[in-house]
Amino acid sequence: MFHTLTWVIWLIAAAVPAFTLRNPLYLVLVVGASWIVYLGLGRTSPVGRSWGTFLRVGVLFVAVAVAFNALSSHFGTLVLFRLPEAWPIVGGPITLEAAIAGAVNGLGLLTILAVFATFNAVVDHYQLLRATPAFAFQVGTVISIAITFVPQMVLSAAEIRQAQRIRGHRFRGIRDLLPLVMPLLATSLERAIQLAETMEARGFATVLSPDSSELSHRRAIWIQVGLLATLLGLLAGLFLLTFVAGGSIWGWGLLILSLAGMAMLLWGQGRQVRRTRYRRVRWQGHDTLVAIACGIALAAVIAGRLAAPHTLAYSPYPPNSLLPPFNPYVGAALLLLALPAANQVRASESEQTTEPDGIQQ
C-alpha cells in the first residue's frame, strides 16, 4: 500500500513524458512501466478491470490516427500507394512516413490513457478525495457523492430500459429517448433531493468553526473579495505579458504576486475548515523510495529536453531517419516508473497501513 501522495507523484512523473514526448521508444517504455505497475498492484482493485478497456480505446486511437494521418498528409518519400489526385484531401501519394507519424501521435494518446488507467486502478479513490486541500473540500465531497451515486444511476437506467421495453417501447428515433430519459432524470432528481435532505439532517454543513460565526462570516467575505482581486491581478499580468511591449517584467511581477496572494488566501480559507481523519495512511520507507525514483525519471526527462533535445524528439519525415533517436539515460530513468510493482510482494505481506488512527498511536 502506497501513500496517496506517492501515487500523485507517480502520476505527474509518468504523465509529463506521456504528454510532452513524441518519441515512440520512450512512449513504449512509459506504457510498459504502467502495465507492470498495473499487473503488480492494480489488478485486484474493483475498478482495475477497466484497464483493458482503456487500452482497447487507446489502440483504437492509434488505428484512427494512422488512417487519418496517412490519408491527409502526403509528405515523405516512401510511397506505399497512390490515390487519384482528383479526390479532395485524400488524393495523392500515401506514404509510410505519414502512417508512422500518425501511429506515434496515436501512441501518445494511448500512453496518456495507460498512465491514467493505471493511476485509477491503484489509487484509493476515497483517500484521494480526502487528500484534497482543505479549501476544496466541498469539491471533494461532491465527487465522493458522484462515485456513490453513479453506479446506482447505471442500475436505474438498466431497470428503466427493461421496464419500457416490455411496455412495447422501441427505439426508433430521438423522440423515443423521452420515455427512457424522463424517468431517469426524475429518479435522479428525487434521489438528489433525498440525499441533500439526508446531509442536512446529519449536519454536514457545520464544518465552519461554530464559534464566532459572525466573525467567520465576515472573514469569508473578505477572502472572496481578495480572491477576486488576485484574479484580476492575474489577468492584468497576462495582458501585460502578451500585448504590451516591454511590459514583461511588470507582467511577470504581477503574475507572481497574484499567484502568491491567491495561494495565501486559499490556505487561509482552508484553515477555517476543521476536519479530522478517521484513517490516515502513513508515509513509509517505500513511499520515499518511489517518490525519489519518480523524481529521477521526471528530472531525466526535463534534463534531456534542456541538454539534448535532439535525442528526445522524433519526426519520421525526411530528411530525418525513420529510426527514432534514443537516449539510454532517459530510457533507463523512465523504467524507474515501474518501481512500485517491485514492492508488491512486500506490500501484500506487510501490515495494513490504513488502519484507523487509534491503532497506530
Place this chain on the structure above:
Amino acid sequence: MIKFDRVTYRYPGMQAPVLREMSLDVEEGEFLLVMGPSGSGKSTLLRCLNGLVPHFYGGIINGRVRVSGRDPVALGPRGMADAVGFVFQDPEAQFIVDKVEDEIAFALENAAMDPLLMRKRVEEVLDQLGIAHLRHRSVNTLSGGERQRVAIAAVMTLQPRVLVLDEPTSQLDPQAAEEVLDALVKLNHDLGLTVVLSEHRLERVIQHIDRILYLPGDGRPAIEGDPRTVLGQVSLTPPLITLAKALGWSPLPLTIKEGRQFVKQLEAKQQAPHVLISSAQPPVSGTPTAAPKSFAISVEALSFSYNAHRALSDVSLEVGQGEFVAVMGRNGAGKTTLLMHLVGLLKPNQGRVRIASSHSSAALDTRQATIDEIIRVVGYVPQNPNALLFSDTVREEIAFTRLNHGLPPVDDTALLEHLGLAAHAGHYPRDLSFGERQRVAVAAILAAEPQILLLDEPTRGLDYQQKDALVAFLETEKARGRTIIMSTHDVELVARCADRVVLLGDGQVVVDGQARQVMSESLVFSSQINKLFRDPALLTVEDVLRLHQPRNRGKITHVPNSGTSLN
C-alpha cells in the same frame, strides 16, 4: 424529551395545514409509533423534530416545538444534528461515501472529532447495530436491510438522544424489515434511546412500542395512547387485531401468543372441536382448480445462470388459463429471474418457456418469439413503478402503451375507475403517492389488454388500506379470467387471493401446490391467522368470520376487502 405545543404547519403554496394544533409529549426512553394513512402528515410531523420542517421545505409553522430542550425551528437541522438522528425511507439515497466504515465516520470527520474518540465511537456503533462484518464493504453491494442499518449507524455516531425514522422498512422485504426493526428495539431497550418511528408494518413492532400516535389525515384530531387503546379505534390494523376486534376479544391481543388464549376460549365456547373446523369445507378460493383446460404458460426444465451463478435450475411449471399463482421464496431465490423469463426478457440457457397466445395457433416459444409478440399476451408490472412513469398525465401513460402496441386509442375511464384512479386522470403521475403510482403502472400495463398479468412484489411500500385495494383489484381481474402470476413476500396477500403457491429455494421449485395447503404446512410462509389457528381452512380474517358467525357482527368496524374503497 419531545414536546409539541399547539403546532400548526402549512406547506408553501398549500391551503390547508398538514398539522393542526398538534400537541404531543414524549418522555425520555419512550418508543413512539406514528401511524396513519398516506398523506396524513406522518413525515411532516417527524421532520418537525429536527427542523427539516420548516427549514428544508419552507412553509409556515406556528406553536412551540422542543426536543431535548432545544428549539428545532430556531436552530434548523444543522443545529439539531447531534440531538436528533434521522433515518429516511429510501435505503438507496442516503449515502455520501462508498465504504461502510468511512460512511459511518464521515459525520465525525466533518465535526472535527478527535481521531481516538472517533475510532471508539465507530467501533461501538458497528457493534450496536451488528454490522461489524460489513465494515469494509461498499454500500452498493449491501442488501436493503443492511443499508438501513448502516444508515442508522451513521446517525448514531453523533450519539443523538432521539432517533427518528420515517418508514424505514417500507421499501424492504419482510426479512430485511425484521432486521431493521429488531435493531431499533434493541437500541431502545439497551440504551434507553427515545425512538420515534413511522411504520405500516405493525406486526413486528407492536409488542415493543409504548405509545401510538394516529394521524387520521382528514382534518380530524390525532388519536394518541397506548397501543391497545389506539388500535381499538383505528382501521389500519394487522389481521390479528382486525380479527380480534371483529370477534370482540378484549384486551386486544398484540401477539400470536396472546391471541391463542382467545382461540382456546373460542373453541371451548363454540364447543366446536378442532376436527370439526378442519373438516369444514374450505371456501371458494381454496377449491382445487379442476385440471386446467389448457396452459397459459408452460415452463419446462428451465435452467439459467448469469455470472457463473446458477439462478434457476430445472424449473418446471405449468400455469393454467385463469389461474392465480404466487411465486414465493427468500431474496435471491430466483423469483424475479423466473418472471423475466415468462415475459421473454431473459432467455433460458436450457429448457424452454412457452406461452399460449390467442393471436397465433401455436404457443410462443420465448427463445424464438420476439419481445413484441410476447408482450401482446403478457403484461409485466415491474417492482418499481418509477421506472415506467414519464408522461405528464396518467391518461398519457395509458395512451403511450396503446400506441406502442399499435392499438387504437380507447376510452380509459373504465380502466381508471376500476383502479381507483379516475380522480387522478389528469395528474402528473410522479406527484401521486407510492400506492397510487403503482396503480398507474398497473394501468399502463393493463392498457395493452394482456391475457397474462405478471406482478413483481406488488405490495412493497403499501399500507394496509392500499393492500386491501390491491386485493380487491386482483380478485376482479381473476374473476374476469385473467391469468395472474405474482412474485411476493407478502403472506397475507397470498392467503387472501392466490390459488396456488410456488415456493422457490435456491433457484429450484421446493413446493408447488394449493395456496391453502402450502401455507398451512409452512412455518415461515404462513399468514398470521393461520399461525393463530393452525388450521388449513383458516388463513384469513374472512375465513374465520365465515365460520364463527359472531353475535356482535354489527359492531365490526372494519373487515378487509369488504366495502373498502380503492383509496
